[in-house]
C-alpha cells in the first residue's frame with residue numbers, strides 16, 4: 001500500500017528532521033522504496049543530515065508546479081538502497097492541493113511505497129498542503145510541557161485535514177527524567193494530544209554527531225536512537241512491538 005506520512009511538531013528543534021532521516025532509512029532497510037521530502041522551506045537541512053548536499057537540484061515545489069517530473073527531481077541516495085530524496089525550495093512556496101496531488105501521483109507511479117515528509121514547525125501554511133495528501137501523520141515532541149502544548153495544537157490541525165491516523169513520538173527521553181517521574185509525562189502527552197504513542201526516542205548524542213557528518217546513525221550503531229527509529233519503522237509496517245526501555 002502507498003503511504004504518505006507527514007512529520008510535524010508544534011515547536012522547532014524537536015527532532016523532525018532526524019526522525020525523518022532515521023525512519024526513511026529504516027523503511028528502506030526493511031525493503032521498502034522510500035521518497036523522503038524536505039518540507040521545511042527556508043530552513044532546509046535534510047540534505048545535510050542525509051549527506052546529500054551535493055546531489056539535490058530540484059525541490060518539491062518544482063515538481064508540484066509541474067516544472068520538472070519527479071523522476072528527474074528525486075535524487076537517489078548514494079549509499080542507502082531504495083531511498084531517494086527531494087529537497088525544499090529556498091523561499092516559501094505557494095502550494096496548491098492539485099500540485100501536491102500531482103507529486104504524490106508521480107511518486108506512486110514510480111513505485112515508491114512510502115513518502116515521508118519532514119514537515120515545517122508549527123502551523124505553517126505548507127503543513128496544510130502536505131496534510132492534504134498525507135495518509136498518516138506523526139507529531140513529534142520533546143518531553144517538556146511547552147513542546148507538548150505545541151504538539152497538541154498541531155495534532156488538531158492534522159485532524160482538521162482528515163488524516164486517517166495521527167500518532168505521537170516523544171523524542172530526547174533521558175533515563176534520569178524517567179527516574180524523576182517522566183514516565184507520567186509520556187502519559188500526559190498522550191492525554192493532552194489525544195494521540196496514540198508511536199514510539200519514544202532516547203537522548204543520544206550520536207544523533208547530533210551523525211546529523212553533522214551526514215552519516216546515518218543506523219550505519220554506526222544498533223542501540224539508542226538507531227533502535228528507536230527502526231522500531232518506529234516496524235510499527236509503521238504494522239508490527240506490534242513493546243515500547244523500548246531507556
Ligand SMILES: Nc1ncnc2c1ncn2[C@@H]1O[C@H](COP(=O)(O)OP(=O)(O)O)[C@@H](O)[C@H]1O
Pocket residue numbers: 009011012013014015016017018019171172173201202203204205207208209211225
Ligand atoms: N534523540 C536525540 N538525541 C540527541 N539529540 C537529538 C535527538 N533528536 C534530535 N537531536 C538534535 O536536536 C537538534 C534538532 O533536531 P532536528 O531533527 O533538526 O529537529 P527539527 O527538524 O524538528 O528542527 C539537532 O541538533 C539534532 O541533532
Ligand SMILES: [Mg+2]
Pocket residue numbers: 016017018040045118
Ligand atoms: Mg528540521
